[in-house]
Amino acid sequence: MGTAVEAAGKHTQQELDRMRHSTAHLMAAAVQAIWPEAKFGVGPAIKHGFYYDMDLPVALTPKDLERIEKKMRELKNKKLGYKRIEIGVDEAIEEMSKRNQPYKVELLKLLKERGSTAVVQETGDAEAIGVSEGQGGAEIVSFYETGDFLDLCRGPHVNDTTEIGAFKLMSIAGAYWRGNEKNPQLQRLYGTAFYSKEELDQYLWLLEESKKRDHRRLGMELDLFTFSDLVGAGLPLFTAKGTLVRDLLEEFVQSLQEPLGYQRVHIPHITKNDLYKTSGHWDKFQEDIFHVSGKSGEDFCMKPMNCPHHTQIYASRLRSYRELPIRMSEVTSVYRDELPGTLHGLSRVRAITQDDGHVFCTPDQVQEEALRIYSIIEDFYKPFDMKLTVRLSLWDEEHPEKYLGTPELWNSAQDQLRQVLKFKGVEWVEEAGEAAFYGPKIDFTVLDALEREWQLATIQLDFNLPERFDLQYTAPDGQATRPVMLHRAILGSVERFMSILIEHYAGAFPTWLSPVQAMVIPIADRHLDYAHEVRKTLLGVRLNSSRETIRVEIDEARESMQKKIRNAQLQKIPYMLVVGDKEAETRTVALRHRSGSNLGTLSLDAIAERIKTEILTRADLPRE
Structure with a gap:
């Protein structure tokens, strides 16, 4: 709160x-x-x-x-x-x-x-x-x-x-x-x-x-997601609209990281238990893992995290220092057996979709790679108008038994992350005992519209998994050398981020994220033909070189204009395009915003340009 x-x-x-x-x-x-x-x-x-x-x-x-x-x-x-x-x-x-x-x-x-x-x-x-x-x-x-x-x-x-x-x-x-x-x-x-x-x-x-902003209520009212007793608690089902929002968020992250060299990989959803026993996760988290049995007699489980799988992609062949850094990214689900009483809408679930990424690099490349991740995080959160604060999460040196690795490794890793923060020139706090069990991390906390704090993005430095999986690369002198691993999440859990986003905007997403960006409202049935012309015009607007276009629908219900406007406002649709006799004659539209603002009568080109600008800049234009 x-x-x-x-x-x-x-x-x-x-x-x-x-x-x-x-x-x-x-x-x-x-x-x-x-x-x-x-x-x-x-x-x-x-x-x-x-x-x-x-x-x-x-x-x-x-x-x-x-x-x-x-x-x-x-x-x-x-x-x-x-x-x-x-x-x-x-x-x-x-x-x-x-x-x-x-x-x-x-x-x-x-x-x-x-x-x-x-x-x-x-x-x-x-x-x-x-x-x-x-x-x-x-x-x-x-x-x-x-x-x-x-x-x-x-x-x-x-x-x-x-x-x-x-x-x-x-x-x-x-x-x-x-x-x-x-x-x-x-x-x-x-x-x-x-x-x-x-x-x-x-x-x-x-x-x-x-x-009022509870994402559980708004998510149902806006037809974004649902739950089913037959599927099970903590396992959300996303509708077409909710899936669209998820896709837009994932595409945004990808647009930021792909130019920086991140390549997509894909891993299965189950694994032999041996993978997590080698990584060290098994001893700490086996009670929170879904166990799977099959015909082979081998012990499998649903993956609760992705990093051990990604180490195996790295380990699949010999690596040279010339290949590093190797940057892997993936949007994939992990599964954790949360207690029923802890489940809460999208913010605490059993099926967790992560925008996961891992970088394998030389020790000399750590700071540069961490700074790349830092820039992605900054660029991602700008459109949401969420203030970022930074915490350096350290190990608890009084209880080293809780962590993997030697004090020397921990001190070195923590110092490297301090150097990243000093280079960025940001203020940060340090918190002992908040590190992951395999390494220290930079955690980013955001403030939403109600100034509630949420810990979301993270940059984690890891010397331990490369050691446990015996990962190597050939150094310039021909010697086998251990890489360093960076874990990174931009929005963290997609489900949790959506819950925060719904409440941050009270369901009124910015235009670029809104499942429906414009609703054409014919005043009477005789205006339906022109309403379809308006929709066709907006659908013909291309955004950059992609196939994406403005998402526009027509309210053809036999209800009053005011009732249609109210329905669109309840669905949090950014723009209402009202068309009647005058608009059909002048090839214009009476433009209204969901806030209640009457933006006047505009040409189709002007409306298309306005909506297109909001989508491409990911920023809402002034209402008046």
């Missing part, structure tokens, strides 16, 4: 998280005041808010949220402090047992036996553990007391409840205790909090606007 709200205040993200975590305690205190027998799980701060998992004697309703909010405001006005208390773990277990808090007792016993790291891994709540993270068993734990509410917590918190800003409880969901479906299901109360009411109102407006 949007960064504008987060950045609007004068407080740091750390301060905001502390206040939100304190609000979660305030919510729990209010719940305890209303239902004294309530039992509490964990309640962390999360992006844009907080939640608390609770075992309650009642099933909560939206009306109960209003009741809890009212009690929270009563407690807030009492200026209750957040008092830190440190006690021995055995004493804490005894205290929580007296208070009939079995979930806290369970956490305390886990802390005592296995240490805080185990608790964080199982609950995902670093604050709930009551001690600093570590491997050994805990001896001393901390609690925070707020009025009558006492909670196992590491903190920190605000000083007292008056430091809590504007808040609102948002929703109720179910959550299995410690994420295990064999455990009791608790009620999870979600809330949001900001330092000012203005920031809260802006966030709530963004939520409402996001609902």
Whole structure:
């Protein structure tokens, strides 16, 4: 969700998280005041808010949220402090047992036996553990007391409840205790909090606007894609219109990368498991892979990524340094066995179409190739008016076991990507632990129309797959030498990018992307002949040297002109070409835009030129 709200205040993200975590305690205190027998799980701060998992004697309703909010405001006005208390773990277990808090007792016993790291891994709540993270068993734990509410917590918190800003409880969901479906299901109360009411109102407006732009609803209304229970969840079916949009995006990427030497390849959708065991993906991702059995008795799977396949194209024959760099590209689907509860429209699916590309090059060519990819990414995002921000994703040197390769290789790879960013003269942030398991990467985040952040494009440097697959080329001195591999994605997942694009434009795609670019609207049946002439003229307009032409249709329904205009607007068609007696006589068209603008009466040539310009420049012209 949007960064504008987060950045609007004068407080740091750390301060905001502390206040939100304190609000979660305030919510729990209010719940305890209303239902004294309530039992509490964990309640962390999360992006844009907080939640608390609770075992309650009642099933909560939206009306109960209003009741809890009212009690929270009563407690807030009492200026209750957040008092830190440190006690021995055995004493804490005894205290929580007296208070009939079995979930806290369970956490305390886990802390005592296995240490805080185990608790964080199982609950995902670093604050709930009551001690600093570590491997050994805990001896001393901390609690925070707020009025009558006492909670196992590491903190920190605000000083007292008056430091809590504007808040609102948002929703109720179910959550299995410690994420295990064999455990009791608790009620999870979600809330949001900001330092000012203005920031809260802006966030709530963004939520409402996001609902209006929800790609799942718009995608169905605009006839772009559908889902079928017989096909399965997370497996979208694209209609002719949706497929056209996909094709246009893919063609745009290809038009940018083909002049830079990228050549298309094609690989199968299944592979022997051995491929991923060699690459190292198997050990990390085998639980997320669709497994396939056949008559041969060999173990196969649906490919979850493409890079190992591309290494085998490279390895198919001897390579010379004179051939490098070799740039492969492919738009192809991969398949990942996502949990049903995580699937969400096009943004989280099981069949993922990637605009994938891999470059095999010499170490001396890395920076030049990365800069080529960088330029493709910049050129691709310009027409969408999406601001790019850059992150250098590094490995976590404190946990090298999570990655392939030596520290020397990692440091060298990371330094090379830093040099690329320095050459571009851009600002960037560095984030440890965000690298792929095989190499560091430059990640590009875009801001959409609602200023929500989306991580999409990436440039990844990889010394490890060439090593694992023993890839070689003959150097100028005749020695067998290891190439470097660059992974790149421009729009990432086609499905996810389409979901973002639909919401970015609220379904009103720019003219070059619109499945139907113009709708001819005859006022009466007697104007149908001229309407067909108008359509034929526009269909005859050639765009560059390609066979592509303006996409134009006629609304021949026996409805009023205003109803036809409204229908075209609902379908987000950029232009409506209204024709009646006057237009037929003067060989003109009354031009309207989907925004409601009346652009006047224009000749067919003028209209054709306007639409053609928008298509070729990938930019909308002014409305007035």
